Amino acid sequence: MKHSRLALADLFAGAPPPRQGSVRPLAPGAALLQGFVHASLPALLQAIEHVAQQAPFRRMVTPGGHAMSVAMTNCGTVGWVTDRAGYRYSQTDPQTGLAWPPLPPIFVALAVGAAKAAGFPGFEPDACLVNRYEPGTKLSLHQDKDERDFSQPIVSVSLGLPAVFLFGGEQRNRKPMRLRLESGDVVVWGGPARHRYHGVDLLAEGSDPLAGPYRYNLTLRKAL
Template identity: 50%
Template structure:
């Protein structure tokens, strides 16, 4: 069931410790987009392999720790496995956006050390999963959406718990932590759309404190 049939303009609580902030990133989007384009030109997103197979999204990273996958497993690395170089620092505009969004959701002093960039196209999806590879679960997760719309699935502590369906638009931010920090979540298959900024793609930034 879609609990949020209309796009909202005010913060929406979606679970204990979890908040949807519609349009929260729009005010910094020009600077954010410029930084993101520069990053992806130097560190192009790659489709990662996992033990479950090739991911349908392409990924890149920023920060002290980047998320990477292989047929043997997945987790955080301090360097880009393609170039062998350390991941670049998270730009100030993204760090400040993450801190502000976390504070809006009730989490003060959030300083992420990892920013995962996922790029979706029509048909791409992300199965229900927990973010549990980090060492500090006291810190929230901040997720920023750019480009074409997506249905974000936010479930519960068990994989088979019912999932809320959240219609994310360009500039929306979702923050979760506390009781919901390890709740299952995912992204339904992306539809075919166009956006003036990103074309036929959805780009998602997921900011975490990994170590």
């Protein structure tokens, strides 16, 4: 499905505001915004489909040579990639040699709104990593540290199947809190929480009314 940038932006702009009391503090600099984008789920999934038509999902390879279980793609000025050469941001899709698709305005609008609601006004994302999970896949604990400006927060959007988000400390060995994330939930972390380890536990079997057997995650960042 193809949608104009204006149409996608209008869809999000017309969505109702988050529910009262939906912002749940997790730690200094971190918050869970429950159902923050629930009303915009169809438009967000359509935007993901449009991005994937230009930059297909793929299982990237870690520097150690292992294929990741989670399928990924990107949109924005740069995209996060991993291969034998290491973790980094790239202006081009290594699979096609072309520039990544631009950030859909609806992604920018939700990221700016979520960051502001969590206490980070003025967020200007330039990159979005899109992860697609299938039942039985997971994402190990890791830190987001390939960006240039750590003063900017991370905005993570959950779509599709529910998942258990692992939110730890600044040391990998700290036991993480376990948060059940539903479709439409957004987690924001920055400031003193910016370098916390985080991940996703094994995804359980299920079927979402809109996303089917998948969970999608948008991770919006200021990379440059």
